[in-house]
Amino acid sequence: xxxxxxxxxxxxxxxxxxxxGIVLAAGxxxxxxAARRFDAAEAxxxxxxxxxxxxxxxxxxxxxxxxxxxxxxxxxxxxxxxGHKLYTEDLxxxxxxxxxxxxxxxxxxxxxARVLAEHLNFPAGEFDGILVWDTLEFLEEDMLxxxxxxxxxALKPGGTLLSFFHTxxxxxxxxxxxxxxxxxxxxxxxxxxxxxxxxxxxxxxLERMFANFRSVKFFLARDNLREVIVxx
Amino acid sequence: MTSTPxxxxxEPERVRERPGAAAIGKSVVIKGEISSSEDLFxxxxxxxxxxxxxxxxxxxxxxxxxxxxxxxxxxxxxxxNGNVHASDKIExxxxxxxxxxxxxARIIIEDGAYFKGSxxxxxxxxxxxxxxxxxxGSGKPTVQPSLHMAAESRQS
Numbered sequence: 202x203x204x205x206x207x208x209x210x211x212x213x214x215x216x217x218x219x220x221x222g223i224v225l226a227a228g229x230x231x232x233x234x235a236a237r238r239f240d241a242a243e244a245x246x247x248x249x250x251x252x253x254x255x256x257x258x259x260x261x262x263x264x265x266x267x268x269x270x271x272x273x274x275x276x277x278x279x280x281x282x283x284g285h286k287l288y289t290e291d292l293x294x295x296x297x298x299x300x301x302x303x304x305x306x307x308x309x310x311x312x313x314a315r316v317l318a319e320h321l322n323f324p325a326g327e328f329d330g331i332l333v334w335d336t337l338e339f340l341e342e343d344m345l346x347x348x349x350x351x352x353x354x355a356l357k358p359g360g361t362l363l364s365f366f367h368t369x370x371x372x373x374x375x376x377x378x379x380x381x382x383x384x385x386x387x388x389x390x391x392x393x394x395x396x397x398x399x400x401x402x403x404x405x406x407l408e409r410m411f412a413n414f415r416s417v418k419f420f421l422a423r424d425n426l427r428e429v430i431v432x433x
Numbered sequence: 434m435t436s437t438p439x440x441x442x443x444e445p446e447r448v449r450e451r452p453g454a455a456a457i458g459k460s461v462v463i464k465g466e467i468s469s470s471e472d473l474f475x476x477x478x479x480x481x482x483x484x485x486x487x488x489x490x491x492x493x494x495x496x497x498x499x500x501x502x503x504x505x506x507x508x509x510x511x512x513x514n515g516n517v518h519a520s521d522k523i524e525x526x527x528x529x530x531x532x533x534x535x536x537x538a539r540i541i542i543e544d545g546a547y548f549k550g551s552x553x554x555x556x557x558x559x560x561x562x563x564x565x566x567x568x569x570g571s572g573k574p575t576v577q578p579s580l581h582m583a584a585e586s587r588q589s
Contacts, residue, residue, distance in 0.1 A: 272525075272548035277540055281554040288551040295549075 245389050249420040250428030252386035254330060254363045257432075258285070264329040267355065269336050275381035275389065276332075288328070292336045293377065295320045313344045321348055323355035331356060333364040334380045339396055349410055356433040362414075366427045371401045402427070459495045476511070487520075494528055509546075520555070
């Protein structure tokens with residue numbers, strides 16, 4: 202019942218399939234658990250990763266920042282008010298649209314190449330900082346490595362990338378948020394949908410994923426979210 | 434094109450064009466450059482370039498604009514693909530979609546709106562180049578978000 206209440210909420214937001222497919226597949230117990238997590242994550246949360254991200258940029262005007270979580274008023278205001286230039290791309294939304302098109306045209310194999318060509322085709326060394334949020338953990342295996350490589354190339358040497366990863370098991374349904382920046386270390390989490398995790402990440406996986414970066418730093422928060430700051 | 438406001442009684446406020454604005458209706462398709470010294474409401478289709486300088490452009494819910502735009506204020510309820518320079522404000526409503534590089538003093542994005550591109554905020558007194566207007570023979574704008582242009586040239 203509680204799960205249904207939250208499915209209705211997401212449907213109202215227009216971002217969950219009407220049949221609630223991914224939620225139903227996860228099972229009732231998991232659904233209830235996801236709903237509880239959704240409830241708990243509604244409030245603002247402190248982010249050590251975000252603080253670190255902006256510490257690197259502090260005092261440097263006209264930095265170029267890429268936000269892969271889509272355009273939000275809060276992030277635009279916060280970043281541009283500091284004199285930085287913002288580039289936004291809603292990677293998950295774009296990916297969902299491509300998957301939908303690929304399903305119709307049965308061109309699933311071409312998907313990774315299309316993601317890179319159409320949504321991660323940034324010039325080398327373009328950005329001082331990239332806010333990835335939690336988008337990487339929802340990418341399929343064949344897209345993940347090339348996407349990380351493309352983001353690394355898009356960063357300037359010394360540039361910083363912030364990414365979030367849930368600590369839950371593979372297949373568990375987790376809430377997807379829109380991350381809105383309140384201040385240098387506070388995020389407001391606005392729910393968008395529920396999604397199953399295609400895989401689980403531990404510190405070792407993450408170190409391997411970001412092996413080509415100069416440094417990798419982890420922050421494990423109390424809300425089962427691992428924040429990762431990497432520097433090119 | 435007409436200068437008569439086409440406001441229907443009972444129509445939601447946000448769908449209406451500005452009173453006195455020139456209006457391009459749903460069934461109208463224009464290819465080429467539009468230059469105007471009055472406000473413009475577009476609910477049809479435009480491919481090319483739009484130059485309004487001190488006036489406003491509203492892309493209505495049915496509007497589809499493939500053009501680089503220079504205006505004082507731009508409101509997007511439909512679709513706008515192109516680089517945009519607004520000396521005052523850009524507003525993307527929840528039904529709106531904007532793909533391009535923006536230069537403006539202020540920006541308002543409603544929840545649910547889609548935007549992809551870069552945002553450069555003008556400081557008071559700061560002047561920049563307006564959106565470059567380059568129209569190909571087909572009437573389609575040749576300017577795309579700068580990052581993607583650069584990426585394409587890198588790949589070729």
